[in-house]
Amino acid sequence: MHILKLGALTLAASFAMSAAAQGLPKLADKPTYKVGFAQTENNNPWRIAETKSMKDAATACHWNLVYTDAASSASKQVDDVQSMIAQKVDVIVLAPREEKPLIPAVMKAKRAGIPVILIDRNVDQSVAAAGRDYVTFIGSDFVDQGRRAGEWLVKTTGGKGTIIELEGTTGSSPANDRKKGFDDVIKRQTGMKIVASQSGDFSRDKGRQVMQTLLQAHPDATAVYAHNDEMAIGAIAALEAAGKKPGKDVTVVSIDGTRDALNAIAAGKMGATVQSSPFFGPVTCETIKSYAKGEKIPAWVKVSDKFYDKSNAQASMADGY
Ligand code: AHR
Secondary structure, three states: OEEEEEOOEEEEEOEOOOHHHHOOOOOOOOOOOEEEEEEOOOOOHHHHHHHHHHHHHHHHOOOEEEEEEOOOOHHHHHHHHHHHHHOOOOEEEEOOOOOOOOHHHHHHHHHOOOOEEEEOOOOOOOOOOEOOOEOEEEEEOHHHHHHHHHHHHHHHHOOOEEEEEEEOOOOOHHHHHHHHHHHHHHHOOOOEEEEEEEEOOOOHHHHHHHHHHHHHHOOOOOEEEEOOHHHHHHHHHHHHHOOOOEOOOEEEEEEEOOHHHHHHHHOOOOOEEEEOOOOOHHHHHHHHHHHHOOOOOEOEEEEOOOEEEOOOOOOOHHHOO
């Protein structure tokens, strides 16, 4: 495994072979690029922070940005990428909503000679691979995020409890991987059980609604694991509506590190959140420059994430978004 530093981020991954060796499209070394950024949606603080980071990078890095919002539709996102190909952008930056449906669009861009960089979410690695079909994946280790949330819950509860899990968008890499990382930890605990696991689509209101329904079937649940902070905040509202005290009757843990989550931890309603950084602009800019210079790019540009609980949430409020 090779480790290198790119900007403030630690990159840890096997090096991809050079672009030419793998048949990836090349990128000319120029002062400015026409960059397509295909976002999945803008319906929560995490997405809004990611979009802002990319728009700020467009200004700082002198990109001519072609920006699209797929409004929570994988098929619209496929169309958005096709439109970018038709507009002959120099490079496409894609946050694929789901793991499988975006693969044909990634392949089409490669055939059109346009390099693709995936940020935030990945595609199904058994079908398309970084360094072969697209340049790289820039993002967090979602399995590890789930593992860290699980290990915190085990430690905090002494390895006892019944858990309701609120999953993210079905078919997305963070939902698949955060579930795997967490469930693997819980399976090893004889005193813990996941009694229900259902998608709340990474949305606060859907998280609240799903929690309300699952609480009727499992009124004695002692913990909630939400795949993102928005669903955790929704779950807290459902718990309170049911007359429960989140943080006392029910332990809540999730992922993201939003300002609302940090406030909920400081108020004692949420136990902990694993950070998932949405600030992809600077590292994407650096990666594009490096790729254009012909430097080897790791298959996975790994983003390292912090962890927040009652010991540091208040003091870390400036990290929130
Ligand atoms: O892909 C990252 C996830 O997507 C974030 O955890 C979530 O809040 C967002 O919608």
